[in-house]
Structure formats: C-alpha cells, structure tokens
Amino acid sequence: MAKRANVADDELDARKATILEAVVTEHIDTAQPVGSSSVLQSADLGVSPATVRAEMVALEREGYLVQPHTSAGRVPTDKGYRYFVDHLEAGVVGPAEQEQIKDFFKRVRGEVEDVLEQTSTLLSQLTSYTSVVVNSAHAHATILSAQLVNLDARHHLLVTVFSDGTVIKHSVKASFDASHLEVAEASKQLNALLLGTTLESRVQVPSRTDHVAKLVRESVSVLRAEQPAGEDEQVFIGGSSRVAESFDGVETVRQVLSILEQELLVVSLVEDILDRGLSVAIGSEHGYEPLSSCAVIVAPVAIDGESIGVVGLLGPTRMKYPEALAAARAVSHHLVRHFGGEVEGE
Amino acid sequence: MAKRANVADDELDARKATILEAVVTEHIDTAQPVGSSSVLQSADLGVSPATVRAEMVALEREGYLVQPHTSAGRVPTDKGYRYFVDHLEAGVVGPAEQEQIKDFFKRVRGEVEDVLEQTSTLLSQLTSYTSVVVNSAHAHATILSAQLVNLDARHHLLVTVFSDGTVIKHSVKASFDASHLEVAEASKQLNALLLGTTLESRVQVPSRTDHVAKLVRESVSVLRAEQPAGEDEQVFIGGSSRVAESFDGVETVRQVLSILEQELLVVSLVEDILDRGLSVAIGSEHGYEPLSSCAVIVAPVAIDGESIGVVGLLGPTRMKYPEALAAARAVSHHLVRHFGGEVEGE
DNA sequence: GATTAGCACTCGGTAGAATTGAGTGCCAAT
DNA sequence: ATTGGCACTCAATTCTACCGAGTGCTAATC
Numbered sequence: 001m002a003k004r005a006n007v008a009d010d011e012l013d014a015r016k017a018t019i020l021e022a023v024v025t026e027h028i029d030t031a032q033p034v035g036s037s038s039v040l041q042s043a044d045l046g047v048s049p050a051t052v053r054a055e056m057v058a059l060e061r062e063g064y065l066v067q068p069h070t071s072a073g074r075v076p077t078d079k080g081y082r083y084f085v086d087h088l089e090a091g092v093v094g095p096a097e098q099e100q101i102k103d104f105f106k107r108v109r110g111e112v113e114d115v116l117e118q119t120s121t122l123l124s125q126l127t128s129y130t131s132v133v134v135n136s137a138h139a140h141a142t143i144l145s146a147q148l149v150n151l152d153a154r155h156h157l158l159v160t161v162f163s164d165g166t167v168i169k170h171s172v173k174a175s176f177d178a179s180h181l182e183v184a185e186a187s188k189q190l191n192a193l194l195l196g197t198t199l200e201s202r203v204q205v206p207s208r209t210d211h212v213a214k215l216v217r218e219s220v221s222v223l224r225a226e227q228p229a230g231e232d233e234q235v236f237i238g239g240s241s242r243v244a245e246s247f248d249g250v251e252t253v254r255q256v257l258s259i260l261e262q263e264l265l266v267v268s269l270v271e272d273i274l275d276r277g278l279s280v281a282i283g284s285e286h287g288y289e290p291l292s293s294c295a296v297i298v299a300p301v302a303i304d305g306e307s308i309g310v311v312g313l314l315g316p317t318r319m320k321y322p323e324a325l326a327a328a329r330a331v332s333h334h335l336v337r338h339f340g341g342e343v344e345g346e
Numbered sequence: 347m348a349k350r351a352n353v354a355d356d357e358l359d360a361r362k363a364t365i366l367e368a369v370v371t372e373h374i375d376t377a378q379p380v381g382s383s384s385v386l387q388s389a390d391l392g393v394s395p396a397t398v399r400a401e402m403v404a405l406e407r408e409g410y411l412v413q414p415h416t417s418a419g420r421v422p423t424d425k426g427y428r429y430f431v432d433h434l435e436a437g438v439v440g441p442a443e444q445e446q447i448k449d450f451f452k453r454v455r456g457e458v459e460d461v462l463e464q465t466s467t468l469l470s471q472l473t474s475y476t477s478v479v480v481n482s483a484h485a486h487a488t489i490l491s492a493q494l495v496n497l498d499a500r501h502h503l504l505v506t507v508f509s510d511g512t513v514i515k516h517s518v519k520a521s522f523d524a525s526h527l528e529v530a531e532a533s534k535q536l537n538a539l540l541l542g543t544t545l546e547s548r549v550q551v552p553s554r555t556d557h558v559a560k561l562v563r564e565s566v567s568v569l570r571a572e573q574p575a576g577e578d579e580q581v582f583i584g585g586s587s588r589v590a591e592s593f594d595g596v597e598t599v600r601q602v603l604s605i606l607e608q609e610l611l612v613v614s615l616v617e618d619i620l621d622r623g624l625s626v627a628i629g630s631e632h633g634y635e636p637l638s639s640c641a642v643i644v645a646p647v648a649i650d651g652e653s654i655g656v657v658g659l660l661g662p663t664r665m666k667y668p669e670a671l672a673a674a675r676a677v678s679h680h681l682v683r684h685f686g687g688e689v690e691g692e
Numbered sequence: 693g694a695t696t697a698g699c700a701c702t703c704g705g706t707a708g709a710a711t712t713g714a715g716t717g718c719c720a721a722t
Numbered sequence: 723a724t725t726g727g728c729a730c731t732c733a734a735t736t737c738t739a740c741c742g743a744g745t746g747c748t749a750a751t752c
Binding site: 253 | 456491495496516517586591599601604607
C-alpha cells in the first residue's frame with residue numbers, strides 16, 4: 001500500500017504520491033472521477049481539501065492526472081497508472097484464490113495443451129479479466145521421433161515428436177506413387193536422420209533420386225518450413241467474454257475482441273512486453289492504438305532461466321493491478337512447479 | 347423472394363404471407379418496428395394501410411408478430427422468422443463472395459486444422475456473423491500407426507495416427523522405469539495390435555506382467571479413455587468480435603461470448619440442430635435461454651453421406667437469412683470438394 | 693511560504709414538462 | 723370486405739430548471 005521512493009529521474013514527494021495513489025485506487029474501484037474530498041476520505045493526510053486541490057493541479061500539470069471536464073474530479077492518465085504500478089508493493093493473492101489455484105493444479109490432468117487451456121480459464125476466473133497463456137516455441141527441443149505414415153499412395157503424414165512432448169504433423173505430398181515399403185524405409189531413414197536434432201540444426205539429406213530419398217528430402221524440407229513465422233507458439237485465451245464487462249463502449253469491445261482473434265498478434269504483443277522487461281503495459285505503452293484503453297499484465301513462465309511460456313491478463317487500464325499481478329505470478333509459479341516437477345523430478 | 351405454399355397445418359393466405367415477409371425483411375434491414383405504411387412501400391398490394399393493419403392484428407393474434415408497445419409498429423416473433431425462413435427460396439451468394447470463396451480454396455494450404463480455422467474466418471468475413479466450424483469425430487477412422495515414444499524413464503507419449511489424417515497424443519505414465527528397449531518393443535506391439543482398428547473396436551491386450559505388456563495395456567487403456575465426452579471434435583470459431591456488432595445489450599454480448607467459450611456446448615448446440623433436421627434454429631428453438639436473441643444456421647459437411655463436420659453461423663434473430671444460408675452452404679460445399687477431392691481423387 | 697476558509701463559478705446529470713410524431717384501433721361509410 | 727377518417731397512445735425528443743459535486747481563486751491565517 002505504501003510506496004517506496006527509489007531514486008529515479010521523476011519522483012513525486014510523499015504527499016503527491018499519496019494523493020496520486022488515492023486517486024488511482026479510488027478510480028479503479030468506482031470508475032468515477034475522484035475529487036479532493038474523496039481523496040481525503042481514503043488517505044488521511046492532515047490537510048484541507050484546498051491543499052489537496054493545489055497538489056492535484058500540480059499532478060495534472062505533470063501529466064499524472066486529467067480532468068474529464070472542468071468541475072469534475074480527476075482521473076489517472078497512463079502515466080499516473082504507471083507510477084502507481086511502479087511503486088506497488090508486491091500484492092498477495094487472497095487465501096481463497098490461493099486455495100483455488102492449489103486445488104486446480106492438484107486436480108488437473110492430461111496433455112500440456114489441455115492443462116494450459118484450463119489454466120487460462122482458471123486465471124480468468126481468478127481475476128475476472130481475459131487471460132492469455134502462451135506456450136513458447138520449442139525451437140531447442142530435440143526430435144525424439146520422426147515417422148512417415150502414408151494415407152494413400154501420394155499423401156503421407158510426417159509425425160514428429162519433440163523432447164518437450166510436442167507432437168507436430170505435416171502433410172507430405174509426393175509427385176509419384178510410393179509403395180508401403182518405400183514409405184516405411186523413408187520413415188526409418190528420417191527417424192535416424194532427425195533423431196536428436198533440433199529444428200535449427202542442419203542435417204545431411206540424401207541426394208539420391210530414388211523414391212525413398214525423394215520422400216526423405218521432401219519431408220525434411222516440409223519440416224524446416226515450420227520456422228519462419230512465430231507460428232509454433234500456441235495461444236490459449238480464457239474468458240474473452242470478460243471483455244464485455246471491462247469496457248463500456250460497444251466499439252471498444254469489438255476492437256479488443258477483434259485483436260484477441262489474431263493469435264499471432266497477441267503473441268507478439270505479450271512477448272514484446274516481456275522483452276522490454278516490463279510486467280505491465282498500460283494504455284499506449286504497447287503500440288496498438290485499439291488497445292489504448294487496455295492494460296496488459298504478463299508473467300514469464302521459466303524453468304531454470306529457460307522461458308517455456310507466458311501467462312498474461314488483459315483488462316481495462318483501471319484494472320486491479322495488485323490482485324491481477326499477484327494472480328498472474330502465482331499461476332506462473334504453479335505452472336513452473338507443475339511442469340518443472342513433472343519433467344525433472346517425480 | 348416469393349414464397350411457395352406447401353401444404354402444412356398452419357399456412358398463411360397469400361396476402362398475410364406477403365405482409366409477414368415484408369415486415370421481416372424490413373425489420374432485418376432497419377432493426378426498427380415496422381408499421382403498416384412501410385409494409386405498403388416495400389410490398390405493393392393494392393390495398394390501404396387500414397387493411398394491412400387489420401391483417402397485422404390477425405398475424406399478431408396468430409403469434410407471428412408482436413408490438414413492442416401500443417402505437418409502435420410490429421416486430422417478428424421467432425415464429426414469424428420461422429415462417430419466413432421456411433418459405434424462403436434458396437438464396438445465392440453474390441458474385442463477389444463467390445469469387446472470394448473460390449479464391450480462398452484455391453490458395454489455402456496446410457493441415458486440415460489450419461484450413462478449417464481459416465475457413466471459419468472466411469465464413470465470418472463473408473457474412474459478418476460469428477462462424478463455427480466443427481471437425482467431427484473420427485470414431486470410424488482406422489488407426490494407421492500407433493507409436494510409443496519415451497520422454498524419460500517413466501513418461502511416455504503415445505502418438506496415434508488415424509486414417510483421416512488426425513494425430514492424437516496421449517501421455518502414458520508408468521509406475522516403473524522402463525528401458526528404451528522395452529519401450530521400443532511395446533511400441534512395436536502396440537502398432538501391430540492397433541493397426542487397422544478403430545477407437546470402437548475391441549482388441550486383445552496381453553495379460554503378461556512384464557514391463558512391455560504393462561506399457562501396452564496402459565497405452566491401450568489411455569487411448570480408450572478418449573471416447574466418453576464428445577471431446578474429440580475440434581471447434582473453430584471465427585469472428586467472435588462480430589458478436590459485439592450483432593447485439594446491443596452489453597449483457598447479451600457477454601452471455602453469447604461466454605457460451606462461445608464453452609466449445610463442448612457449441613458442438614452440442616450445433617449438432618443438436620442438425621440432428622433435428624433443421625438448417626436454422628431461431629431464438630428459443632435451440633434450448634439455451636442466453637441465446638434467445640440469436641439465430642444459428644448450420645450446414646452439414648458430408649462426403650458420400652458421411653458427415654465429416656459442420657459449418658455454422660451465429661447471429662441475431664434478425665440476421666440476413668438468405669445470404670447467410672447461402673454462404674454457409676457454399677462454404678460447406680467447397681469444403682466437401684476440397685477434402686473429398688484431396689482424399690479420394692487427385 | 694505554505695495552508696486554509698470562503699466563495700463564486702462551471703458544468704454534467706437528473707428530473708419534469710411539453711411537444712412531436714409514428715403508428716395504432718375503431719367506426720361509420722362505401 | 724375495404725377504406726377514409728379520427729381520436730388516442732406512448733416512446734422518443736427537446737427544453738428548462740436546477741441540483742450539487744467539484745473546481746479555482748483570493749484573502750486571511752499559521
């Protein structure tokens with residue numbers, strides 16, 4: 001609740017900070033502009049409203065607050081929120097939520113994808129915001145198995161299993177009819193060829209021109225084609241209906257939803273925030289104008305310093321930062337335990 | 347545009363039908379209650395407003411129309427819409443859309459899942475409604491390959507390839523440490539055991555108690571566990587942001603979105619409509635109250651009488667039925683060609 | 693010099709009254 | 723059976739008044 005003054009270029013004196021904090025908290029709570037008197041109710045500075053007003057004028061001049069119109073209270077700007085979150089003491093998740101999370105991870109079963117999908121729903125329920133869970137690229141995962149299965153004479157399926165448990169399939173179309181035997185042989189060679197390699201490593205493909213070699217070559221090239229776009233991340237979005245609660249303008253809702261539909265965009269948004277070393281991006285801080293009334297919280301999911309994914313939350317700029325941050329972190333933490341524990345220990 | 351009178355228990359005389367049709371069309375267009383005069387503008391019966399009013403009173407008594415309040419025009423009831431769609435001549439998709447669809451299917455590449463995902467987006471763009479594409483259960487698909495890959499000593503991955511190109515993975519956890527050789531042997535046995543069977547057929551599992559047999563048994567049982575819930579359908583939802591355009595109440599939007607989040611529910615909704623032999627379900631016709639202001643259009647995707655999926659559209663009850671129906675059917679048709687052609691011919 | 697009490701002022705929001713007008717229902721005439 | 727005519731209804735719109743939360747300013751105070 002109190003804020004620590006770490007030395008930075010622009011730092012507010014204690015009273016201004018308290019006032020700003022009060023305005024932010026109050027506005028998050030009520031969605032209404034906050035006046036000098038309500039500030040005094042929540043934060044007991046031994047001061048008169050007039051003084052608070054003077055301070056608020058200053059805060060407005062410095063860009064932390066705005067007035068929707070003359071004779072209204074103040075509303076935080078993005079900068080105001082930013083100051084607020086930067087000076088936030090680490091929040092904690094309530095005991096009930098704590099319990100819910102534990103319970104969830106105790107009960108949850110099934111494949112990674114299912115777990116993440118459900119995790120996303122959990123996070124959304126915990127916070128009542130829309131949640132995003134990204135399963136990061138497995139670029140460094142090694143190939144445990146590569147198998148070519150033929151569907152019919154010319155259509156085959158390359159099924160690749162990675163060390164992180166991912167399974168990927170690729171259609172391989174041949175320009176000739178291959179016999180079962182040829183496909184089986186190609187499958188065997190592929191497996192030998194790719195075993196232990198990653199998508200990044202170079203492999204020596206046979207240059208012969210027989211059917212088997214052709215199949216092998218075609219398969220490898222299809223597999224390689226994976227790389228370019230950030231296509232290999234999986235995204236799970238939970239509670240998109242929360243968008244309708246978080247924003248009032250129908251048009252805003254539409255825009256936000258429409259962005260959530262583009263998974264690639266969501267991934268890059270979230271990873272961009274992480275890359276910039278942030279845990280929250282407020283309003284215009286992420287580059288997407290349609291999201292200018294949104295805040296995005298991210299928490300990396302990393303095992304041994306290796307990022308395996310991201311969990312995120314998307315809400316209005318006036319979202320409940322302490323709780324949401326805490327929830328995201330807690331869930332991220334449990335994910336690490338869940339998967340870290342599963343792969344190494346147990 | 348004109349409606350055919352097929353003999354049914356309740357059938358309207360020509361004039362009532364024309365009036366009803368005019369009201370529906372007009373209201374779909376304007377979202378406003380329709381009065382007697384606007385009816386006369388769009389449908390030129392050689393009659394005075396008073397007569398139309400009298401007819402509308404009758405239509406209201408029979409449950410096809412309602413007045414939002416005295417002294418307002420009429421709005422169609424679900425029954426009104428129902429009559430409208432039942433007497434609809436098959437619509438056609440515009441040439442531009444026709445082109446767009448053709449173009450799409452010419453360009454589209456990649457795995458079934460990707461194609462369906464994109465198809466869903468296409469359909470949504472074509473109609474400006476939210477679209478649903480369901481990839482039906484592959485219960486009868488035979489197993490082409492089953493392979494056990496070990497991740498570590500106790501964790502294995504059962505990768506099953508079906509004749510329809512589906513690949514499914516299952517985690518198999520053992521209570522003992524298995525050697526690579528044992529896993530490889532189990533994999534070989536599994537493949538032999540399951541090859542050519544379906545998820546429904548019974549197989550003879552070994553009753554021995556050695557590691558290999560245990561692995562095989564465990565794997566088979568994990569695979570069998572698939573069956574119960576309708577879990578094995580895949581759902582692709584496109585243009586969920588359209589929901590925000592289609593309904594005005596924020597609460598309605600939230601409810602609809604919240605239903606779309608539950609994929610299982612969407613599947614059963616859509617399949618239920620199909621099972622009842624309908625192509626449109628209006629308002630209360632499908633059992634879900636939260637969707638009472640929605641209409642759902644469905645079109646089966648079937649190859650040789652065998653259903654391989656469903657495409658659907660979800661919009662407000664006052665949706666553009668002719669266009670939407672036509673679009674859904676056209677897309678379904680192209681899907682059949684696309685996959686039918688790919689698997690059998692070519 | 694900072695603080696504050698006091699006060700005039702602004703302006704969104706609400707409430708009520710008046711008005712409008714689209715659309716009805718009914719009835720007597722055709 | 724149809725229709726012109728007419729009185730009536732009621733949501734929506736506009737206008738007015740006004741309230742009150744909240745401000746900014748200034749002159750007095752600590």
